[in-house]
Amino acid sequence: xxxxxxxxxxxxxxxxxxxxxxxxxxxxxxxxxxxxxxxxxxxxxxxxxxxxxxxxxxxxxxxxxxxxxxxxxxxxxxxxxxxxxxxxxxxxxxxxxxxxxxxxxxxxxxxxxxxxxxxxxxxxxxxxxxxxxxxxxxxxxxxxxxxxxxxxxxxxxxxxxxxxxxxxxxxxxxxxxxxxxxxxxxxxxxxxxxxxxxxxxxxxxxxxxxxxxxxxxxxxxxxxxxxxxxxxxxxxxxxxxxxxxxxxxxxxxxxxxxxxxxxxxxxxxxxxxxxxxxxxxxxxxxxxxxxxxxxxxxxxxxxxxxxxxxxxxxxxxxxxxxxxxxxxxxxxxxxxxxxxxxxxxxxxxxxxxxxxxxxxxxxxxxxxxxxxxxxxxxxxxxxxxxxxxxxxxxxxxxxxxxxxxxxxxxxxxxxxxxxxxxxxxxxxxxxxxxxxxxxxxxxxxxxxxxxxxxxxxxxxxxxxxxxxxxxxxxxxxxxxxxxxxxxxxxxxxxxxxxxxxxxxxxxxxxxxxxxxxxxxxxxxxxxxxxxxxxxxxxxxxxxxxxxxxxxxxxxxxxxxxxxxxxxxxxxxxxxxxxxxxxxxxxxxxxxxxxxxxxxxxxxxxxxxxxxxxxxxxxxxxxxxxxxxxxxxxxxxxxxxxxxxxxxxxxxxxxxxxxxxxxxxxxxxxxxxxxxxxxxxxxxxxxxxxxxxxxxxxxxxxxxxxxxxxxxxxxxxxxxxxxxxxxxxxxxxxxxxxxxxxxxxxxxxxxxxxxxxxxxxxxxxxxx
Numbered sequence: 003x004x005x006x007x008x009x010x011x012x013x014x015x016x017x018x019x020x021x022x023x024x025x026x027x028x029x030x031x032x033x034x035x036x037x038x039x040x041x042x043x044x045x046x047x048x049x050x051x052x053x054x055x056x057x058x059x060x061x062x063x064x065x066x067x068x069x070x071x072x073x074x075x076x077x078x079x080x081x082x083x084x085x086x087x088x089x090x091x092x093x094x095x096x097x098x099x100x101x102x103x104x105x106x107x108x109x110x111x112x113x114x115x116x117x118x119x120x121x122x123x124x125x126x127x128x129x130x131x132x133x134x135x136x137x138x139x140x141x142x143x144x145x146x147x148x149x150x151x152x153x154x155x156x157x158x159x160x161x162x163x164x165x166x167x168x169x170x171x172x173x174x175x176x177x178x179x180x181x182x183x184x185x186x187x188x189x190x191x192x193x194x195x196x197x198x199x200x201x202x203x204x205x206x207x208x209x210x211x212x213x214x215x216x217x218x219x220x221x222x223x224x225x226x227x228x229x230x231x232x233x234x235x236x237x238x239x240x241x242x243x244x245x246x247x248x249x250x251x252x253x254x255x256x257x258x259x260x261x262x263x264x265x266x267x268x269x270x271x272x273x274x275x276x277x278x279x280x281x282x283x284x285x286x287x288x289x290x291x292x293x294x295x296x297x298x299x300x301x302x303x304x305x306x307x308x309x310x311x312x313x314x315x316x317x318x319x320x321x322x323x324x325x326x327x328x329x330x331x332x333x334x335x336x337x338x339x340x341x342x343x344x345x346x347x348x349x350x351x352x353x354x355x356x357x358x359x360x361x362x363x364x365x366x367x368x369x370x371x372x373x374x375x376x377x378x379x380x381x382x383x384x385x386x387x388x389x390x391x392x393x394x395x396x397x398x399x400x401x402x403x404x405x406x407x408x409x410x411x412x413x414x415x416x417x418x419x420x421x422x423x424x425x426x427x428x429x430x431x432x433x434x435x436x437x438x439x440x441x442x443x444x445x446x447x448x449x450x451x452x453x454x455x456x457x458x459x460x461x462x463x464x465x466x467x468x469x470x471x472x473x474x475x476x477x478x479x480x481x482x483x484x485x486x487x488x489x490x491x492x493x494x495x496x497x498x499x500x501x502x503x504x505x506x507x508x509x510x511x512x513x514x515x516x517x518x519x520x521x522x523x524x525x526x527x528x529x530x531x532x533x534x535x536x537x538x539x540x541x542x543x544x545x546x547x548x549x550x551x552x553x554x555x556x557x558x559x560x561x562x563x564x565x566x567x568x569x570x571x572x573x574x575x576x577x578x579x580x581x582x583x584x585x586x587x588x589x590x591x592x593x594x595x596x597x598x599x600x601x602x603x604x605x606x607x608x609x610x611x612x613x614x615x616x617x618x619x620x621x622x623x624x625x626x627x628x629x630x631x632x633x634x635x636x637x638x639x640x641x642x643x644x645x646x647x648x649x650x651x652x653x654x655x656x657x658x659x660x661x662x663x664x665x666x667x668x669x670x671x672x673x674x675x676x677x678x679x680x681x682x683x684x685x686x687x688x689x690x691x692x693x694x695x696x697x698x699x700x701x702x703x704x705x706x707x708x709x710x711x712x713x714x715x716x717x718x719x720x721x722x723x724x725x726x727x728x729x730x731x732x733x734x735x736x737x738x739x740x741x742x743x744x745x746x747x748x749x750x751x752x753x754x755x756x757x758x759x760x761x762x763x764x765x766x767x768x769x
Contacts (some may be wrong), residue, residue: 025083201228240302243269320387357513368430401582492524511547568602608634647675658747665712681710
């Protein structure tokens, strides 16, 4: 019993005082080369004059190993001196990844750089074997997600005499694993074909098609994307209990083939019952709120309709001042019918807000009032999302800015005031040029001039130019004030003096001298619609060439020239596009009628109509359709002057055909032009960032189909016989010097006499 008590007290003493502590008088660090003493000391849990014990020793080892700076560490304490012996990890001299650029389908140089930076294995970093192994593991996982299960990554490490290390990773992708079978089980509502269409991968198609599509190459990313699509497909058709099995696909032993089985448990299909609203309605009738959902009782539950309805309802409240309104949806089982769900909408309106201040940022050139006059909402006005969005669309339509965004900011703790902050990025709206240039339409030329759609930031347009080319010599100026008065009326005027040698335009052999002036006035009749009138008085001098003179019986202008041309234009323009350069929504419609009147010598009329329409579909894809109709003729027994005919072909017409090359021709092959032309175009555009690593909203790739026809005489129109069709791709860039377009096109339907042009570079092009 006596010895037991002695043992007990000894144990208690040892637990209370695990080790005797001594004071650290000095800290010595041995083995440091590239790492500073201060860095090491910052990791130590003690400093001089602190007490030392075994726990401190263990903590020192833990902290220093955790830093990854050292591969070997020992701690010794004797006679008040704490000695730490260190062997540093080497620093990285180079880190090379080999074979990633030799047909590699997964890695890019940019991605490799990001991975190395993220793994802290840059040149000059302290090397860590653990970090390298983690990087290799991450690469293997990345390859597996892309379907490369046989990838080999070999590492080679070399250390020089100065303790610097070189690392090489040699990557051999081998072949991507192929899908041998792709099956669905348990589906009854949707067919296998419908479900398969939601996957970009699957069983191989006919071998020729599969050669181009690589449909049978497996990818975890594409597989999961397909699973999400069919899940949404079921949810959007009322199958709210849908369950899709995610058993890992079976991989063959040689890792060359994979077999996929997707097990589907569809569950019940639900229908909509009633739509009920709780919370505030701000005086808006429930009938109007229900109309925003486009849902009828008995319809199968469609999640997309619910989401769209919630969005539209929220906008309805935000249009009347509730800037931070929330609308929440809940599906509740009906108490009256089975498999019927009532839709419950909760409106949380919070406070009604007023615009305190409108701040405009980024307009380094454009004056504030030029932007503010486009605003449909003013300071001290009730907040309206509709008016704000329309204001931003109007600013974008100016064409002065490459980017226009908004920010709504609360004022401190106020529940009634917000600031509207509009941020713009100025774009190039004009140019000053002096020098030599080349145009597809006029050839080489000497030119000088200024073209400015926002001169001095006033919003006014001013163009002045001098051109001297083999086809055209011109001196002109034009000025337009789009907001001439407080009513938003526009005023324009201009002067021109032009010499045209038509043979240089591939038209025919005549020379036309014209000089005159114009005066125009426009009146807005709605937010996006304007009517305008323009008069043009010009003095002309025509000299017909040999070819034209030989058919002078057709052209009375050669024997009885037009000395004075007086023309009156009436125009209608409707434009609700949401952007000037790259619209994604909206349309623009123009109709212009012109008539030649006394005191002019020519009696003629023309009608020119233009329609463009833009619609977004899917994500970051925009569909454009456009059609242009031009027709003109003489009246009162006069013919339309032949030099006022329409000509087609080229970048602004039917791409893939040379400038002014389409339609009836003279004996020498030059174009006659026509009294009637119709040109239409269909196109799809996407930001270049969608198909490459380039991240810029000012770059677009466009696929298009153009079609058109032209008739020499208005009365002899034959659309089928004179039809031309082309297709191609275009790259458009809003560059620092203005819009640039490059296109490649191929005619699909043409005449043997047509001149084609498969490639063109244009300044001033857009979608």
